[in-house]
Amino acid sequence: MSSEKIVIVGANHAGLAVARNLIDSGKEFEITMIDKSDDLGYLSCGTPLLLGNEVNSYRNFFYIKNDELRKQIAALHTKAQVKSIDFRNKKVIFRDKQGLQGVKYDKLVLATGASQVSLGISGSDLRGIYRIKNLNEALEVNQRLDLNNVKNVAIIGGGYIGIEVAEAIQKRGKHVTIYDANPYLMSAHYDEQFGHLVEGRLREKGIDLCLAEEVQSYVGKAGKIAQIITDRGKYLTDMVILTMGFLPNTSLGRFHLELYTNGAYIVNEYQQTSDPDVYAVGDCSTSYSNILKELVVNFSVSDAMRGAYVAAKNIAGETISSNGTQTSNAVQVFGLNLFSTGITVTQAERYNIPCEYVDYETWQRPKFMLKNDRVKLRLVYHKQTHRLLGAQIATESDQAGTLHMLSLAIQKEVTIDELKVSDFFFYPYFNQPENFVIEATRKMKKESGRSVD
Structure with a gap:
């Protein structure tokens, strides 16, 4: 056979x-x-x-x-x-x-x-405009960043790829500007207040943000990119890096x-x-x-x-099925870690899902610990069933494990009420006697955010 x-x-x-x-x-x-x-x-x-x-x-x-x-x-x-x-x-x-x-x-x-979405605007064929999904373009951009005449770099797209690239290039001593048509950064995965946390960290490092601006065309000089034209202004630039959305390659x-x-x-x-x-x-x-x-x-x-x-x-003949997705993700921005799983309040509005949310901020460890970090958490849950729908975390500590747990909770349709009495360990090097997730769920009655009907 x-x-x-x-x-x-x-x-x-x-x-x-x-x-x-x-x-x-x-x-x-x-x-x-x-x-x-x-x-x-x-x-x-x-x-x-x-x-x-x-x-x-x-x-x-x-x-x-x-x-x-x-x-x-x-x-x-x-x-x-x-x-x-x-x-x-x-x-x-x-x-x-x-x-x-x-x-x-x-x-x-x-x-x-x-493949990355093409804006299809005038000047897109100018030299100095890059996509960096493949290795060859990444190497070319890396080489050009060593040139003294590349001072201003424009990042088109304020998602996690654009933010990571912006941080990397800022560390090379370049002036970086992020352009995004949305009103705040990371809008595909985070609600506005978390986007603003990222924006604040970027601005602290000298990165400029042009938000709620739509790039309309590129202007060149001697065949090279020289200027970006948006619906709100004109900006000089020496390099453009495209990091906005993708479309599946399915022509075959x-x-x-x-x-x-x-x-x-x-x-x-x-x-x-x-x-x-x-x-x-x-x-x-x-x-x-x-x-x-x-x-x-x-x-x-x-x-x-x-x-x-x-x-x-x-x-191979073994019948198994996928468990679906919660669209979990994370990004680090100059030491600030953001984690997200499930849907945001904004997305719940878009899909007409009745929801409420609770915001909670505390120290990760007991206050007597010399090394400690603040943790900011948002839990989004269904208004009627209290089923967990989403979570967002901002902190300088590593909360990947917490995010994985919350992602699994969403997959298993765990409710906020079940999380209130879940078994979480305590050890001062890692957390407080009452884990911040449990603390947040127990405050939902008093401090829940607006509902979305």
Whole structure:
């Protein structure tokens, strides 16, 4: 009996994770991977560290070396462009340095990722305007930052990527300005008061913010970017870095597979598309929101890795399903740590979910501890059922574990009332006798925020 043929298009976080999990399954597969790049498994989350001169070499930002991967799978085609997919005859047509080729599959995995949204405005083709999702552009930006004539750098997009890049470039001695059309930073994951905390920290470090401003065009000089035009003003700049939103890369299957509103492949709980022999993972596919009870697209590495695990297990014959997403995330801004999971009050308003929230601020440890940090917490919960819907934390301490716990609580539909009497340990090096999450839930009756009906 011949091995089942698996073709994976895209050797990024998700694609490599599918291959690794199939290999670890102990079953025999004939795995072929195809990718347009030669920089497989580049950890783009390391780009801000590279730009901030906080790492010795970018060469450590890779999951695996190409030669090592080739030893583990049947074939690896890099710098290859997939031209089309014959879904009826189960064949992927691609071109690489060997010319036009085709490979048959029993199961196909699409891990084609996403591309940054283009503003499509005048001057977008000027030199000095960069996207930094891929390694080559990150290296070019890093090299240009060494030039003395690059003094003013504009970051377009006030999400967590833009903020991390802004901090990194400020540490290189450049004057940085962040432009965002939203009224406050990090609006996709945080309510306004948490966005203002980030803004305050950035301004303390000399970073300028142009919020509620829409970039309308770029003006160049001798073919290079020289000026940004917004709906509120004109600004000189020597470099522009685009960090705003993404759209899924789904052109290969758009005429055969069912698509979400933004073009992502719609997948079920097993990561199967509308074609049961085709799986999709990572930024090109949907996830299921445990709060909204509907499909969403969550551009995150953790979602990609989880989806890859689920897809590989099902391909290998073990039926498991995804548990959905809470869209958890975190960011560090000049020592200030922000954590978020679930939905914000603003998002609850948008989706007409009746909610209330409680804000609480305290010390992380007992007051007698010499080393201590303030912790600011917001819990968002359903007005009628008291089910936890979201949480936001701001502190200089590490609260990743707290966020993971709250994310799981949302997934399991835990209520605020259940959290009030949950079992949390106490040790003065870590927390107070009453954990700040429990303290917040017990104050909800007295200090709850406005309801959203």
